[in-house]
Amino acid sequence: LPWSEIEEQAQGETVSLWMYGGDEQGNAYVDNVLTPAAAEEGVTLRRVPVEDTTDAVNRILSERQADVTDGEVDLVWVNGANFGTGKQAGAWLCGWTQNLPNMDFTDPEDPLLSSDFGVPVDNCEAPWHKAQFTLVYNAATVPDPPTTFEGVLDWAQANPGRFTYPAPPDFTGSVFVREALVGTSGGVEEVPAAFDQDTYDRLTPNLFDRLNELAPSLWREGTTYPQSSSELDALYAGGQVDMTMTYGPATLPQLVADGTYPPETRVLTLDDGTVGNASFLAIPSTSGKSAAAQVVANLALSPEQQLAKAMPDVWGQFTVLDVDRLTAADRAQFDALPASTVLPSYEELSSNAHPELSADWVSPLDEGWRRSVLAGQ
Template sequence: MIRRTLPLAVLTLSLLAACGGNGAASGNTLTIYVDGDVNVRDLYQKTLIPGFEKANAGIKVNMVFSEHGQNNTPMLNRLGASVKTDAEPPFDIVDSGITKNAAHGKLLDPLGADKVPNLSKVSDQLLVPVDHRAMPYRGSAVILAYDGTKVTSPPKTMADLLAWIKANPGRFTYNSPNTGGSGDAFLNTVLTMHMDAASVQKSTQTYDTGIQTQWQAGLEVLKGLTPAVYQKVYPNGNQEVINLLAKGEISMAPVWSDQILAAKDNGLIKDNIKLAQITDPPFTGSVTYIGMATNSKHKDAAYKWFNYVLEKEPQADIVRKMAGYPAIPSSELPAELQEKFKGLQTDNLRPGFETQTDSDAKQAWQKTVP
């Protein structure tokens, strides 16, 4: 999962003049609006776009890149205005923090396996939160990291993990949910354990304060863990938790899969740190969605893009360069990448709370737990 500034940068990879830098390109050229960090920009510039253009002769791609999404709000407004007036959209394809909002606003076209055959490889569970109007092409999840020299039999379920924390005081922590997604996932998952199934599903899609009446039991569980948490305080940020694990200060913690896998690849995390999947329920995951403007004039070319990024080779490149989860089953990846995810369920990316619900949960944690 990528959460990372340069000023707004517009990168032209080919034929930018065809769209005047102002909208979706004419002719057989796609314009893709992308936000994120420089690693996302490089993924497109150095890997995905060259590979796509080679595999689809005659189709060119322009990327409009906004570091950290500095131009997201005006871009979403421009898309909405173009749909309302049936004008040229500012892009054909979007890979951005605005993708979900655009899907919910019906500014993106529905996607299906009839137009994108490789979409049949993607879990339908991941398409429901965006009304099938966008598709995941990479992801990450919060998983359990532990020191294998100190923990020989890691917990497998959330109930087992909560019991382990209480039985091993000072050897576990999670960051304050307001400072990073791994701590937020821990909060979200404990609250979910005490909610009925219908409310859990609703909480991922719709803001409804009525479901929050079911949070108190989970908040009390979390408050009860504080005496067993490392130094009885909560670190600031995902990375600080990983640092504590690397230094041996703690033996177990929830971490983002992409961060810990990248740290292992770079040698910053030693082989004694092992990874495990928690179930019943699993920690939440994060999916990066791409979608197509409903008023795009280049839909056939866009369908080719969507299908291409779900092919085995691009998915393997995404895993190598982003340390993320593939959108297709990991069994389709090369053997060395399958080994990377051994013990992890890359297709089990449980959605977390929708934005406002998540914000309320963080506030409730802050008032109740520390």
């Protein structure tokens, strides 16, 4: 349909956005910035917090099985395995994102926006923000930080009790294990993006041996692991460990400014790079409010919303827009985002970045870690 008709159909509708509820800044951004802007477009936005995005996917799949056409979920913050699982099962509405007016501000050649953990996006989800897996350290206690991922593991062994990582399937713990797979396999070019069992069987013995070798040097001697990235962040904030890790490093300046993190907090830029990806908004095929959901997704892509979301004191998320495609006035506002001694530019952070492995790697690695590393403690 013409965009004007989509906007007309959206008037007066309520869109239920299901999203991970454990990110306080993300919750506040949606409630205080995106929701009022949606109301100006004639759409009521209702945030539905979930503990895991899988909860939303399971609800959609149950509704599909029951032939529901006006389900409870209208929009989902999603990426990775949840997107891939849903796409394979027909959970997502496809063929709509190319019609969003604000997609014109994105780069159609950007690989992070066209592939989601190795699964082609195929106009089934609209980009929302970019992420870069980042290790974070306290420069007051780590005066000579490592410069490679293997160097991080060596540092942890040389400084017993001062490092740990979340237990998979926490998403940050999972990506740490994937980074360790790349590191112990000789580099990203040695690990094929597509999963196959023979490659898993060949590469993972070195990975799990290395993580088992590391375990006695971890916090609490590796007898227990933080159950979430939030628990690891709390250990770092409380001075119990000297490093933490995040997919959202743009939030760091605010965490330092409000005193949550020590003032000497810095980002650890690694010569071998880290994983980069993007998050998306997807519309379930069971939603009866798809027009209104498209209006919200388009709004979330607007330069105004992307700029607000990039502000460290709002949410601090990296934009998915190609700033060279913006007006001079909008470009100037992005250029004026506050610089920080804590956080390098996205360009520096994403230097030598590598794409995510396919979503099919995630569950086998998580299960292999549980069986080979956790169970051995």
